[in-house]
Amino acid sequence: MLALAGYPLGLRCEFLDRDxxxxxxxxxxxxxxxxxxxGRLAELASRSDVLTFDWENIPGKAxxxxxxxxxxxxxxxxxxxxxDRLHEKALxxxxxxxxxxxxxxxxxxxxxxxxxxxxxxxxxxTRRLGYDGKGQAVIRRAAEAEAAWARxxxxxxxxxxxxxxxxxxxxxxxxxxxxxxxxxxxxxxTHADGVLRYCVAPYANRKLARAAALYLRRVMxxxxxxxxxxxxxxxxxxxxxxxxxxxxxxxxxHWTIEGCVTSQFENHLRAICDLPLxxxxxxxxxxxxxxxxxxxSRERLLGIEGLAFHDxxxxxxxxRKLGHCTILRRGAAxxxxxxxxxxKLIEWT
Ligand code: AMP
Numbered sequence: 001m002l003a004l005a006g007y008p009l010g011l012r013c014e015f016l017d018r019d020x021x022x023x024x025x026x027x028x029x030x031x032x033x034x035x036x037x038x039g040r041l042a043e044l045a046s047r048s049d050v051l052t053f054d055w056e057n058i059p060g061k062a063x064x065x066x067x068x069x070x071x072x073x074x075x076x077x078x079x080x081x082x083x084d085r086l087h088e089k090a091l092x093x094x095x096x097x098x099x100x101x102x103x104x105x106x107x108x109x110x111x112x113x114x115x116x117x118x119x120x121x122x123x124x125x126t127r128r129l130g131y132d133g134k135g136q137a138v139i140r141r142a143a144e145a146e147a148a149w150a151r152x153x154x155x156x157x158x159x160x161x162x163x164x165x166x167x168x169x170x171x172x173x174x175x176x177x178x179x180x181x182x183x184x185x186x187x188x189x190t191h192a193d194g195v196l197r198y199c200v201a202p203y204a205n206r207k208l209a210r211a212a213a214l215y216l217r218r219v220m221x222x223x224x225x226x227x228x229x230x231x232x233x234x235x236x237x238x239x240x241x242x243x244x245x246x247x248x249x250x251x252x253x254h255w256t257i258e259g260c261v262t263s264q265f266e267n268h269l270r271a272i273c274d275l276p277l278x279x280x281x282x283x284x285x286x287x288x289x290x291x292x293x294x295x296x297s298r299e300r301l302l303g304i305e306g307l308a309f310h311d312x313x314x315x316x317x318x319x320r321k322l323g324h325c326t327i328l329r330r331g332a333a334x335x336x337x338x339x340x341x342x343x344k345l346i347e348w349t
Contacts, residue, residue: 092242
């Protein structure tokens, strides 16, 4: 999607991926190698004007030496911070962004202390390399703590108080080299087993939208951030509690391809290539549904007015994100009718 956004601007992408059959290979050249392969990274960096990433679990150490060869945007510092849930929370706290009560857990006794201090239920998470609900376990009763500890004890952990959220929302924004900012409206996200199923946008709540934009601006300014950044929140008692950030284009912003004047992909490219940012004005009421595990019938979905179909060309596998569709309608009521129709045609496996 980044490569596709680049073509009309005359920007060409090349990707490093472990697998030659990666979706990006359908639209851009692929360099095959591990994401910490110093030789491959240097090869890519030496022929690129700018390096970026759309996955945050890239070893920061591998990127550091590339700074001599080209620009890296967003910065490796932003990447490193987002890779560790504890550091991320410390940043949010320093910037006055509300977060869940939590404790670092490296030993069994620290886990027991965290359970008694923060109470139940809670979520035990790996500090690093967790995404889409991977590397986490909900602890509802004290008796479940031992099993969660056994699963994850060989890595640094964090225990968080469970957030009784009414919904989950995210905000995406872009910041350019000159400090220009652009925000997309809030999206309301529905997850299952930690994976985004679908989202609707704009999620019309002025108070929350203002707070989310303020928090996003604080993070982007503090990090002297360049590119697209996403912040995910829980809505608890009518207020935002930050969960995590993603220093990249985000699944809850895929709807912006059809739903906004300029998509998150184009704005990411504009930001990292030192171009003016594009308008984030919304063109209607949108919904985005992920295709997980299997592709639904293209023919039947395309029968829904205002629906755009995105097939990433991946091999189906249980739980794998294979594509998505976006629905764009004039008003929210109309969009909701179309969303319900589409959801009936989509199965997640
Ligand atoms: P994460 O990997 O932190 O984004 O977590 C994936 C999903 O798990 C979130 O989108 C929530 O649905 C759920 N989750 C994570 N942390 C918590 C929490 N502290 N309280 C309640 N639900 C959570």
